[in-house]
Amino acid sequence: MKQNLRRLLFLFFLFAGLLPSSLWAQSVIQGKVLDARSRQPLEGVTVTAAATNLQIISDQNGEFSIPADGPSATINFQLIGYSARTLEVRLPLQETLQIALQPTATNLSEVIVTGYENNRRLLETAGAISVVDSEVIQRFDESSLVRAVNTVPGVRMEERAPASYRISIRGSSLRSPYGVRNVKMYMGDVPLTEASGVTMLNMLDAGNIGRMEILKGPVGSIYGAGTGGAILLEPKRAAPGEHQLEVGATTGSYGFRRYAVTASTGGEKANALVQFTKQQYDGYREHTAMERDVFLLSTNFYPTENQTISAFLIYSDLFYQLPGALTQEQYNENPRQARGGTLGSVAQNATMNMDGVNVGLSHEYKFSNNWRNITSVYGLIRAQDHPFNTDYERNANQEYGLRSRLTHTAAIGATEAVFTVGGEYQRGFQVARTYDNNGGNVGLMRSDDELIAETGLLFAQAEFKLPADWIATAALSYNDTRYYITRLQQAAAGEEFKFNRDFAAVLSPRVALLKRLSATISAHASVSAGYSPPTEEEILTSDGVLNQELEAEKGLNYEAGVRGTMLNGRLNFDVVGFSFRLNETIVSRQELSSIAVFRNVGSTRQNGIETALAFTILEEPLAPVNLLKLWGSYTYNHFRFREYQQGETILSGNQLTGVAPHMATAGLDLATRIGFYLNLTSNYVDEIPLNDENTVFSDSFLIMGARAGVRRTLGKQLAIDAFFGAENLTNQKYSLGNDLNAFGARFYQPAADRNYYGGLSLRYAL
Known part of the structure; x- marks a missing residue:
């Protein structure tokens, strides 16, 4: 009788010890991956659970769902043209994750542009657009934007004196003896060009x-x-x-x-x-x-x-x-x-x-x-x-x-x-x-x-x-x-x-x-x-x-x-x-x-x-x-x-x-x-x-x-x-x-x- 009791107690504690693990194993991590700059959903992101090497791909809405083991999980996010991200997640989750990936595109097929209000890849944008990112600016001493802008075809930036700038896009400086005119500029969604032009x-x-x-x-x-x-x-x-x-x-x-x-x-x-x-x-x-x-x-x-x-x-x-x-x-x-x-x-x-x-x-x-x-x-x-x-x-x-x-x-x-x-x-x-x-x-x-x-x-x-x-x-x-x-x-x-x-x-x-x-x-x-x-x-x-x-x-x-x-x-x-x-x-x-x-x-x-x-x-x-x-x-x-x-x-x-x-x-x-x-x-x-x-x-x-x-x-x-x-x-x-x-x-x-x-x-x- 005592031996049977010991067996029952052993099975009980074994079950109790395994129960949290089984519950954790059943945890599902749900989330959405966004572009950090445009806040648009990212399709095709590879989402990996580090413990199991299980991989899934985010859908057209940037959404994903992946099972995870244990009281916590390490999740990796990778997409060509974006910096990879690793996230430590404590389980169980109380809300849907929202992950933002930072663009680092070096390939035209990867570059996302906001020009013409479309948030599309440059490869799908009908227009002459050039992108100057922080890496181009940091090629120089950052004293001005002149040398970075002058890497762009069709654009010429001049400095008549330190901090006295003039920008010409396809000859637009003809009427600009000084200053930036006839080029509309925005900071984010806000006009930087004044009402006076x-x-x-x-x-x-x-x-x-x-x-x-x-x-x-x-x-x-x-x-x-x-x-x-x-x-x-x-x-x-x-x-x-x-x-x-x-x-x-x-x-x-x-x-x-x-x-x-x-x-x-x-x-x-x-x-x-x-x-x-x-x-x-x-x-x-x-x-x-x-x-x-x-x-x-x-x-x-x-x-x-x-x-x-x-x-x-x-x-x-x-x-x-x-x-x-x-x-x-x-x-x-x-x-x-x-x-x-x-x-x-x-x-x-x-x-x-x-x-x-x-x-x-x-x-x-x-x-x-x-x-x-x-x-x-x-x-x-x-x-x-x-x-x-x-x-x-x-x-x-x-x-x-x-x-x-x-x-x-x-x-x-x-x-x-x-x-x-x-x-x-x-x-x-x-x-x-x-x-x-x-x-x-x-x-x-x-x-x-x-x-x-x-x-x-x-x-x-x-x-x-x-x-x-x-x-x-x-x-x-x-x-x-x-x-x-x-x-x-x-x-x-x-x-x-x-x-x-x-x-x-x-x-x-x-x-x-x-x-x-x-x-x-x-x-x-x-x-x-x-x-x-x-x-x-x-x-x-x-x-x-x-x-x-x-x-x-x-x-x-x-x-x-x-x-x-x-x-x-x-x-x-x-x-x-x-x-x-x-x-x-x-x-x-x-x-x-x-x-x-x-x-x-x-x-x-x-x-x-x-x-x-x-x-x-x-x-x-x-x-x-x-x-x-x-x-x-x-x-x-x-x-x-x-x-x-x-x-x-x-x-x-x-x-x-x-x-x-x-x-x-x-x-x-x-x-x-x-x-x-x-x-x-x-x-x-x-x-x-x-x-x-x-x-x-x-x-x-x-x-x-x-x-x-x-x-x-x-x-x-x-x-x-x-x-x-x-x-x-x-x-x-x-x-x-x-x-x-x-x-x-x-x-x-x-x-x-x-x-x-x-x-x-x-x-x-x-």
Whole structure:
């Protein structure tokens, strides 16, 4: 009897001991995998339970369900083009998991783009789009975005002085003597370009940017007025599961110093990144010192599975000196000198002082798998104190805006359709005063103006995924821009003066077609219209004169291209040809006072080819040399004035001012298992016509740069990046940011000769 009792007790305790294990074995982990950037579901993710090596694949909604053993489980998530993730899960789960994977795409078939509002792979996007990610930005010293942007075909970024930027997409800088104009820019879903048409890109630090998408040509059907293109910036954000502190310092030639501190934390429900950067530069040329402090707060919240709230705040305090342009004789004699004379840059203390705050808030709500809305609001304030060679400007800006879009996905028979409708509104108020500049001090007032700028658009887009791997897109937008200017100085004298300019609202259509030729190659073609009204600075010039007759530009662009991968993904290529016709083309010229004035000159024809290639020779994570890659881009521009007469001089047929016929960039990337890396970059720019008459050209130049370093992980928490680099290794004498149609033949803004930098970055995982 006792023996039977012992057997029963033994069986009872054995059963009791095995019961939890059996219960744990029956646990099922359910979840959904999303793209960390777009928050779209990821299909085809390999989900592995480490203990059993059981693998399943996420479905088209990103959902998965996998059994697991024990009181906890280790689950691995892998998808080509995304950083692998490992997650420790305690069982049993009380809710469905939501996993976000960070994109790290290096292959065109893997790159996801947000341009044209489609969140598709680049291979399935009909349009000329180039992506500049953080890896490209970090090839250089992060002092500016110039060298990173100049790796893109069809795009040219210039720096007339440190922090004085100009961007040209397919010749769009023709009307930009300074600053970024005729290119619409966004930070996330928030317009960065102000209602007045200008973008203060120099208020950002290169380290603030996590990614850039550059859309070339007219994109007014979705992003509003503009004939030059659009640039979509994504602020740097914390990665899911990331809790770290990073500090870095860089120093280099001509007094270059840059310091950065970044703290980030990322979870399943929220992430936040705080960054402070400080940059100082004594300058290669006389009177080219600069200093910039930037504070960035970037956050994402996921309160429910259907909601995402994104927000950013950027505070910037910027100061830089303006050396002024040189004549050919001055350039040859001493390229490091500043513009001299009684109106010289030093004598007049030509400088820019700006500080401002940009705030943006976006809310995405998924009503269902088929309905989604994203609504964004933003605001900014900015103050500017600007003694110039010939005047003294003091401006203050405040602005707010709203952008919202609703997307519906539907199935129409065998056709998948995506419909998007939305709108955008911006209103800016500016107080602008100009004075005499008395040796860098405020003199007598010249003008006292208040400017209200309003711009808005309504847009709609339909995209159809057709049988036989065709994708068709049709889009249309309605654009409207108005300026209200009150001249207070004259009003105070009893001469009430108001000037209102309401540009006729314009419809901008876009039609595009894409064909998947194979699993890795696609061809696309599109026709799009562009519309670009004058900016506030083109109507109200810095000498206080109102340009009341200036009309908006209108253009039509035809485009076709092919992109994809070959040789098992080792060769990536992207080739686009385009033909653009622009009417009422706006050009700038300098008058005796060196003030830029603007006028419509007829029309231009702009034909070109843009090519990007990348070949991965070696990519073996466990090999001593685990990456060896060659890449390059080439741009051919055949840009001509079609109808242009100045006085009695016929300029029709001349080359478009400021545009190089040929540009090319090439690079090599090498990385080893022990952490050593090498990045080599070369950039060639052909002769550039500097005036409309085509009598003066800048010299062609070839510059090279290199960055080498060691990235190592020390222990489980500390990572180090020690690097050294050099720019302009060929020691070329060249001008980066020429003054076009300059009075007194002052065309040249010399760039630095051979220069060096080095730095150290430490990242500590918390």
